[in-house]
Amino acid sequence: MCLNLDTLRQERQKWLTWKNIAPLQAALAALPDPVVTDSDFGDAVGVDLDPAFEAEHGLQIEQTARLLIPWRKGPFRLGKLFIDSEWQSQIKYNLLEPHFDLRNKIVGDIGCNNGYYLFRMQSQRPAKLVGFDPSAIYYSQFQFIDHFLQSDIVYEMLGVEHVEHYEHRFDALFCLGVLYHRPDPVGTLKSLYRGLNPGGELILDTFMIDGEEEVCLTPRDRYSKIGNIYFIPTVHALKNWCHRAGFDAVEVLEIRKTDREEQRKTEWIASQSLDDFLDPDDPDKTVEGYPAPKRVYIKAKKAS
Numbered sequence: 001m002c003l004n005l006d007t008l009r010q011e012r013q014k015w016l017t018w019k020n021i022a023p024l025q026a027a028l029a030a031l032p033d034p035v036v037t038d039s040d041f042g043d044a045v046g047v048d049l050d051p052a053f054e055a056e057h058g059l060q061i062e063q064t065a066r067l068l069i070p071w072r073k074g075p076f077r078l079g080k081l082f083i084d085s086e087w088q089s090q091i092k093y094n095l096l097e098p099h100f101d102l103r104n105k106i107v108g109d110i111g112c113n114n115g116y117y118l119f120r121m122q123s124q125r126p127a128k129l130v131g132f133d134p135s136a137i138y139y140s141q142f143q144f145i146d147h148f149l150q151s152d153i154v155y156e157m158l159g160v161e162h163v164e165h166y167e168h169r170f171d172a173l174f175c176l177g178v179l180y181h182r183p184d185p186v187g188t189l190k191s192l193y194r195g196l197n198p199g200g201e202l203i204l205d206t207f208m209i210d211g212e213e214e215v216c217l218t219p220r221d222r223y224s225k226i227g228n229i230y231f232i233p234t235v236h237a238l239k240n241w242c243h244r245a246g247f248d249a250v251e252v253l254e255i256r257k258t259d260r261e262e263q264r265k266t267e268w269i270a271s272q273s274l275d276d277f278l279d280p281d282d283p284d285k286t287v288e289g290y291p292a293p294k295r296v297y298i299k300a301k302k303a304s
């Protein structure tokens with residue numbers, strides 16, 4: 001099936017006129033042209049601002065940032081303003097960075113949220129960075145941060161199902177925290193496989209359960225208070241999914257239990273977080289009685 005992505009893009013641009021998104025877009029349009037003295041693509045992605053500019057416009061910048069709550073991924077820093085996101089995303093990025101080389105490569109980030117990982121990837125000097133996420137609020141957050149960073153990142157309000165129909169293939173794809181939201185994980189992996197150039201690599205993380213068997217957990221209703229979680233595999237089951245999708249080599253990079261250092265409630269989300277998702281009497285279980293969130297990070301390669 002051939003999709004007309006331009007038609008889809010035009011339709012999704014209309015999302016920016018929704019009654020809950022239009023005020024955000026108006027606030028973004030009203031931001032002054034920034035006077036930036038330095039950029040930082042370290043743990044807290046951000047910029048240093050000219051003192052006079054910040055003194056005049058700092059309050060407007062903070063008010064705009066707060067309009068964009070909830071900030072799930074980050075952290076970010078704009079001058080003296082620190083956006084303390086729910087997820088300390090530098091933990092995941094710093095864990096993964098030793099395992100990939102993006103120099104001169106065409107790179108896609110699937111489910112890129114507000115673009116935190118894409119901004120971090122710029123330090124490796126890829127040829128092109130493309131983010132995919134069908135969310136008007138996350139796109140608005142990206143616009144806000146990019147107003148100051150002025151990157152060449154391409155942000156598409158498209159989903160994982162559109163990657164294989166994109167105008168070009170990718171040398172590297174990142175799919176972080178997406179697979180468990182898909183009712184057909186093998187089909188999703190096949191789509192990602194088709195979106196890669198020969199020799200391309202997929203960096204993926206997903207919830208997992210312990211065990212030596214080739215099985216997966218299928219939550220009845222919710223997992224860790226999240227409704228759209230379909231399948232949580234053992235590592236062996238995940239490897240089988242990747243091989244069925246066509247990947248030749250699958251390498252486990254890390255297994256990490258989600259903890260309060262990585263995910264916690266802050267003033268920048270105004271909602272529940274990890275502590276609310278776990279059994280108060282047994283932090284090794286979710287409130288539903290399932291094993292507490294643990295993630296496996298893998299690298300899968302498409303044959304050359």
